[in-house]
Amino acid sequence: MAEDEIIGTRADWLADKALRGLIASVMALPYRSRVPMMGSALRHAIGPLAGYRRRAEENLALVYPDMGVLDRRRIAGMVCDNFGRTLIENYSHKDFAAHLTETPAKGEGLDAIAENKGRPVIFVTGHYGNHEAPRQVLTRLGYVIGGLYRKMANPYFNAHYAPTMTSWGGPVFEQGGAGTIGFARHIKGGGMGTLLFDVHQDKGTPLDFLGLPARTALSAAEIALKFDALLIPYFGIRHPDGVGFDVIVESPIPHSSATMMMQQATDRLADRISEDPAQWFWVHRRWKTRKREVINAAAPPPE
Incomplete structure (x- = not known):
């Protein structure tokens, strides 16, 4: 534009x-x-x-x-x-992808993906470390991972920031009616996608986050339930040197209700924040x- x-x-x-x-x-x-x-x-x-x-x-x-x-x-x-x-x-x-060439992905979630080959996967994460590091590393390993992103509040900034997410990897959709439908179709077809769930959602469900109620979107779990997708938290954890990362793909969250599943996802993120508060976007x-x-x-x- x-x-x-x-x-x-x-x-x-x-x-x-x-x-x-x-x-x-x-x-x-x-x-x-x-x-x-x-x-x-x-x-x-x-x-x-x-x-x-x-x-x-x-x-x-x-x-x-x-x-x-x-x-x-x-x-x-x-x-x-x-x-x-x-x-x-x-x-x-x-350059980021090249820098991560030697970075491995680790965690129980990788075994779950291998054991459920062909089953759709929704990765959930938060603004912790660098949330794009896991997608970069898994893309290098041959996975095609799409996404659903929230439009930036500043439209001028969004115009040049959005391509940093959409110009590589799998199909990435802007949050909203058409975008959410496109993301759901991608998952329905056996695809993989990632969602960041740790921002305020006006009509979200209040979930406990670090001991306080925080309105949270349930969409990741709802889509996972609808299309029988694995719901897997992953994180790109920054090293003390400021440029290296650990990429951790955690075990899947068991299917139950959307609210319970997203509370578990929230708890997984809260555990990471408790380990190193400086890595989360408190802004x-x-x-x-x-x-x-x-x-x-x-x-x-x-x-």
């Missing part, structure tokens, strides 16, 4: 212009330099200015009320760093129903 056909606010346009300039500059660097550079930019400049760091600190205070101010700020900084690294890795999808408005007085009471003092 041409830029003059996109409908957005001037603030959206200005924010996108700034981000495009930064991405273009960083993309000119060698891969192993651009990834930490983008992480640093989000951690020290864009994250604080855009309010990402503050939102991360607020969410951390909500979930971990006993956590000290300095620990919240430290983790929020690391969250922004991971956000930046993930962003530029996904823009660099060809999302995951708990929109949270009480403002809780946040205000836990807010850190100004710098």
Whole structure:
């Protein structure tokens, strides 16, 4: 879509212009330099200015009320760093794929896929580490994995970010009526697809997430039940060096009710976050129903 056909606010346009300039500059660097550079930019400049760091600190205070101010700020900084690294890795999808050439996929889910050859598979994951790392590695191993993605709030940004998901791998559909139908048809035909389920869904079902109710879409489990697909959580866990990954394909979630299945998927993600909170995108408005007085009471003092 041409830029003059996109409908957005001037603030959206200005924010996108700034981000495009930064991405273009960083993309000119060698891969192993651009990834930490983008992480640093989000951690020290864009994250604080855009309010990402503050939102991360607020969410951390909500979930971990006993956590000290300095620990919240430290983790929020690391969250922004991971956000930046993930962003530029996904823009660099060809270089990212090459970088992951020697990365193996591990986990019980691989055996389940092999034992159920031809059966459709829905992978579920969250914004943890880099959520595209597992799809990259499994694609290299010969699997064709589609997806269903949520359109970005900034339409100008979405216009150039969406191709980072749709220009490789299996068919990827935009969330919505037609997109969800297309994704369901892909799964019905014995295909594989991935869904991120850890963002707020206005009409979602409240599920326990890190001890708090969070409205969650049940669509992944509903589609899995409808087409007898395996529902398998997977994760791309970032190494301490900031560029390497472990790709873990977990055991399938047993079929039951859609609500119970998605609660189990949520619990799997929560377990990963508990192991390393800095790898999850705390910048999302995951708990929109949270009480403002809780946040205000836990807010850190100004710098």
